[in-house]
Amino acid sequence: MFLLALTWAFVSKSLSGTYMNSMLTQIERQFDIPTSIVGFINGSFEIGNLLLIIFVSYFGTKLHRPIMIGIGCVVMGLGCFLISLPHFLMDRYEYETTISSSSNLSSNSFLCSGNRSQTLLPTHDPSECVKEIKSLMWIYVVVGNIIRGIGETPIMPLGILETGMIIGPLIGLMLGSFCAKLYVDTGSVNTDDLTITPADTRWVGAWWVGFLICAGVNILTSIPFFFFPKTLPKEGLEDNADVAKSDKEEKHQEKAKEEKHFLPFMKSLSCNPIYMLFILISVLQFNAFINSFTFMPKYLEQQYGKSTAEIVFLIGMKSHDFLSSTFPSHKDMISSLYNLPPICxxxxIGGLIMKKFKITVKKAAYIAFCLSLTEYLLSFFNFMMACDNFPVAGLTTSYEGIQQPLYEDHKVLVDCNTRCSCLNKTWDPVCGDNGLSYMSACLAGCEKSVGTGINMVFQNCSCIQSSGNASAVLGLCNKSPDCTIKLQYFLIVSVFGCFIYSLSAIPGYMVLLRCIKSEEKSLGIGLHAFCTRIFAGIPAPIYFGALIDRTCLHWGTLKCVVFNRRIYLGLPAALRGSSFIPGIVILILMRKVQLPGEIDFSETEHSEMKLTEKKGEHKNVHGSPEVENDKDLKTKL
Known part of the structure; x- marks a missing residue:
């Protein structure tokens, strides 16, 4: 029953974690905040986790474990509720548009007309790529995510169970896809009056609904833990009370010895070049992976022209979260659910190869290095799976449909719309029947409209040069079918990459365990996890988000339409590439030194043969009464 409850706790925690990452784009649009703030929100989970991890790890064995896990689930639920709170405290979401549902649409005041005088506002310089934060309500989301990180802390060190990590992300992404299709103010506004769809960059889904569901699930999950005893009864404990007492005293002495030698252990680890280089490799690779996975929905959405709901659903239909399965100590983060089967x-296969061929630690290091390098080189194919920018007249292309470089002197006012007295600051895109998008119906030279809401059609558009009736509809034009094919290739490359990298995971972890002394393993693994969180988990999303803010094409009210793939793919590639330098140094050092934990399988077999011979001699000399003691000895050995 305890394992069942613990599995469900893992489901609920990974559910809320995956849902949080899938909704980062919606939160960014809701609060109109820079991507760097979004990265800080994402990293705030790690901050909350680190605030309590040392306390829980140290006192967890002394306190009531089930109750601590139950309290953690409740705290996670409260954190999720706090994240959703701004929706009930803020005004309704208003997206930027030239069309007002409250205005008289028959007047066509948002269309091309030379009868009114309006001040034309210049377009913004892309170097002024900064968003003005209009509301501080996002602080609730940060605090809620910190609290969620605090609540998750007791679950990880007190119960390591990965089964729930498979089901939770799948449910979380399905929930995210559903909520992304609902309008943020659904129930309080008439959605028939909306002039945007879920595929529009101004659309904000009902992100708060999912957090309320996650809050309820986490709180309900906590209930069984308050009814479990502090310890579970063990079979034969009464008959072996003296043995149990002796084992307890032995563990206490070992723990006291570890505490006494904390500083010497730290000094020994810091002077271990292979261990320190391994930490450096982990920090560099974690920075690369965290950046890629945190902003993957944003990248796929803007690179391949898909809506948030489509992207989240596509990710959810495939498989599980890469880092949480490769590095169980790391937090939940969205990757691709299509990655789980190849990872498993x-x-x-990696474990079977290690066991079948009895790979030594030095050979394991070479295997891990070569496989990781192969996967790294394979990832460069993703640079070829890129789509062109949305064709927007006056921004990414000319009004004749000729593609032009980004950040050059864009001209949204041309002969066909100069007489229209358009506002060239507002982003309200329409798609012409010539396959070219325009910043607004007015800038497309459209003179009249038919219909209401998202079904509105604009006609008599002087800037649209086509063989049709020169009409336009709301929203950006779809990207070419080739772009969808490239997305499929991107996912296929990711699947093969995850499979190859997972082959290197076990040999790589073997190097970490064998490069430190046995008495230093506990501290060494903890220090490794601590460094990856401090130097990767927290800062990586923040600085990566800041770079995204500076590499987007902006205009008008500083809305971003293009996500620079060179940063998204290039920076992680540079970080991972630099990690192979200390990797090469480790291979060189391992050829010259004997590792503290290195024991060849041949030596192990020889020791087992000697132990068997001694066992036979011991049995002949002392007779059958010693058989049980000999079994105990063998068990301990």
């Missing part, structure tokens, strides 16, 4: 197969 990779782990299985």
């Amino acid at each position: 197969v990779g782990y299985l």
Whole structure:
């Protein structure tokens, strides 16, 4: 029953974690905040986790474990509720548009007309790529995510169970896809009056609904833990009370010895070049992976022209979260659910190879390095799976449909719309029947409209040069079918990459365990996890988000339409590439030194043979009464 409850706790925690990452784009639009703030929100989970991890790890064995896990689930639920709170405290979301549902649409005041005088506002210089934060309500989201990180802390060190990590992300992404299709103010506004769809960059889904669901699930999950005893009864405990007492005293002495030698252990680890280089490699690779996975929905959405709901659904239909399965100590983060099957197969094959061929730690290091390098080189194919920018007249292309470089002197006012007295600051795109998008119906030279809401059609558009009736509809034009094919290739490359990388995971972890002394393992693994969180988990999303803010094409009210793939793909590639330099140094050092934990399988077999011979001698000399003691000895050995 305890394992069942713990599995459900893992489901609920990974559910809320995955849902949080899938809704980052919606939160960014809701609060109109820079991507760097979004990265800080994402990293705030790690901050909350680190605030309590040392306390829980140290006192967890002394306190009531089930109750601590139950309290953690409740705290996670409260954090999720706090994240959703701004929706009930803020005014309704208003997206930027030239069309007002409250205005008289028959007047066509938002269309091309030379009968009114309006001040034409210049377009913004892309170097002024800064968003003005209009509301501080996002602080609730940060605090809620910190609290969620605090609540998750007791679950990880007190119960390591990964089964729920498979189901939770799948449910979380399905929930995210559903909520992204609902309008943020659904129930309080008439959605028939909306002039945007879920595919529009101004659309904000009902992100708060999912957090309320996550809050309820986490709180309900906590209930069974308050009814479990502090310890579970063990079979034969009464008959072996003295043995149990002796084991307890031995563990206490070992723990006291570890505490006494904390500083010497720290000094020994810091002077271990292979261990320190391994930490450096982990920090560099974690920075690359965290950046890629945190902003993957944003990248796929803007690169391949898909809506948030479509992207989240596509990710959810495939498989599980990469880092949480590769590095169980790391937090939940969205990756691709299509990655889980190849990862599981990779782990299985990697483990079988290690056991079948009795790979030594030095050979394991070479295997891990070569496989990781192969996957790294394979990832460069993603640079070829890129789509062109949305064709927007006056921004990414000319009004004749000729593509032009970004950040050059864009001209949104031309002969066909100069007489229209358009506002060239507002982003309200329409798609012409010539396949070209325009910043607004007015800038497309449209003179009249038919219909209401998202079904509105604009006609007599002087800037649209086509063989049709020169009409336009709301929203950006779809990207070419080739772009969808490239997205499929991107996912296929990711699947193969995850399989190859998972093959290297077990040999790589073996190097970490064998490069430190046995008495230093606990501290060494903890320090490794601590460094990756401090130097990767927290800062990586923040600085990566800041770079995204500076590499987007902006105009008007500083709305971003293009996500620079060179940064998204290039920076992680540079970080991972630099990690191979300390990797090469480790391979060189391992050829010259004997690792503290290195024991060849041949030596192990020889020791087992000697132990068997001694066992036979011991049995002949002392007779049958010693058999049980000999079994105990063998068990301990």
